[in-house]
Amino acid sequence: MRIAVIGAGIGGMSAAFDFINAGHQVVIYESAPYVGGLAAGFKDEGWEWSVEHFYHHWFQSDRDMLGLIRELGLQDKVVFPRPKTVVYYKEKFYPLDSPLAALTFPGFTLPDMIRFGLVTAYLRYLADWKPLEKVTADEWMRKAYGERLYSVLFEPLLQGKFGQHYKSVNMAWFWARFKVRTTRLGTFQGGFQAFSDTFAEILRKRGVEIHLNTPVERIESGTNGQVNILLKEGEQVSFDQCLVTVGPGLLAKLAPGLPEDYLRGLLTLKSMGAVVMVLALRHPLSEEGYYWFNIPKSAGYPFLALVEHTNFLPSRYFGGDHIVYIGDYLDADHEHFRLSKEELLERFLPVLPRFNPRFEPGWVRKTWLFRTTYAQPVPLVNHSQNIPAIRTPLPGLYFASMSQVYPWDRGTNFAVQIARRAAKMMLEDLTKRN
Incomplete structure (x- = not known):
């Protein structure tokens, strides 16, 4: 059977791994020029390791993610440091981990x-x-x-x-x-992008087609229970099944032929976006070696968290740069989604001396800005009643995203869990059809 996967994030690739292991033909379509989804990263010149667009790590309790890594034979490349997390109290930061x-x-x-x-x-x-x-x-x-x-x-x-x-x-x-959370935090040697690239290469060697820079325009019902995928320039490809691993809003846009009640359920789910700026500094910001600063909005900081990545991993992996994330979860209409990188930097730099009085703007060697309007689902009271079904009402079309991992929080572990659950369901449905 031919199975399509929309999205080359870690969840989508996990499902593709199960499909190919079951002997089916698998094609992944990804609109970005890279694999990894929200866990993807980038490398600057002189860096040995990549840095994630949006800060990521694993917990020691992440059984699905770590189990997948063992299946891939990559467990020796996982490291678990124990960084220091601090909270804000009366103008100072204190460890509380x-x-x-x-x-x-x-x-x-x-x-x-x-x-x-x-x-x-x-x-x-x-x-x-x-x-x-x-x-x-x-x-x-x-x-x-x-x-x-x-x-x-x-x-x-x-x-x-x-x-x-x-x-x-x-x-x-x-x-x-x-x-489920633990104080030890894990990552992959080389960064999350190194894991995603290695995973993708394993899939390609097994016969999975991965098409990058290939956005899907529409998903429709085909003949004989098949699913038609329309690509740019009018190209249409038919599959026996299709798994969509993007956000609920994008699924609603891609498959407007879904029944009205299912579409309404997708569009009424609330979520927050994320704005993250990454700074490469010439000097460490936290002299105490703190990794994660939890910051209350009432304290007057223009962001939620400051994460000094090189107090989690050594700066030698990044050419001696000291990597700092400045991050926030915001509604998609917040002005930080519209301001330029330079305008945001003007807002952020004046508060960095509150973390280190010696900080000067000249410490900043380079900056990067990453934004996504879909980063954190908002679970309301009785939220379990609002979870979209994995098996959509459109024959052959399935949905697995972080909007369905509830009551767990979003993250790569539960992306793997929901995607492999969907894959199991799809494989069972194929068996029944045949």
């Missing part, structure tokens, strides 16, 4: 620490997500953790992640963060 750090954090009293430990342990080991999706995270955590803990730790995270929507996000989303 271990029990010892919690004991010394000035924002906690002893009763706070006991309450924090008990509630967090409940969420991690005892709680079930289904009742939690019936209440907002704002409401549940205010009661469970108390106003003080909530306002210091959790409200800033929700506000930064979801902006004006933060009071509407359900508690199951927060539960998922406690349930």
Whole structure:
């Protein structure tokens, strides 16, 4: 059978891996000039490793991603450093990524620490997500953790992640963060782009066709249960099945022949975009070696997070450059999606001395700007009722995206999980047809 995959992200390539292993012909269409999707990266001259457009890492609990890597025989190329994460409290940053750090954090009293430990342990080991999706995270955590803990730790995270929507996000989303995340963070030798390129080469050697710079214009029903894919310049290709791994809004645009209720479900899903600027600095920004700075919007910073990548990986991999991400989750109509790189840099540079008083604009060697309007789904109360079905009502057309990984948060691990679940379903459906 001939199977098409729309999108050469890690999820799309994972599904293609299962299809080719089952003996089918597989063609991947990707509009970008590279594989990797939202986990793709870039390399500047003199760098040994790539840097991701949007900061990425793996957790030690990422069983689907790490399991795939083992299947590919690439497990020896995965590394798991333990970087330092800090939170903002009264004009300073403090580590809060271990029990010892919690004991010394000035924002906690002893009763706070006991309450924090008990509630967090409940969420991690005892709680079930289904009742939690019936209440907002704002409401549940205010009661469970108390106003003080909530306002210091959790409200800033929700506000930064979801902006004006933060009071509407359900508690199951927060539960998922406690349930599976680890303090050790992983990456691939050479960067995520090195993994994606290696994965793509393995697929090509197995017979998968990967067409880059090839956007799909439309997906329609064909004859005899086939799916027709229309490319630019009127070219039409027919397949027995098609898996779409892009966002729900783009699927609605590509397949307007889907039934109205399914289309409406795709278009009513809320999501946030991401704006990320990458700086190559001549000197380290954090003298304490901090990797991830969580920043409350109320503190007056024009971004959500500052991530010093070279406090996670050595600067020697990047020609001696010190790599800093400045990132934010924003609604797609926010002005940061319209401003030029130079205009955004003018807003960001004046606050960098708050991380290091010695910082000067002359430290900046080069900058890059990356934006996407689809980066973070917004799960509302009872969100499980809104998840689009993998098997769409259009015969032969299937959908697997990060909008369907709920209650888990978006990321490459769950992209692999949802894509391989879709692949299994598709293969079973092929067996029934034949």
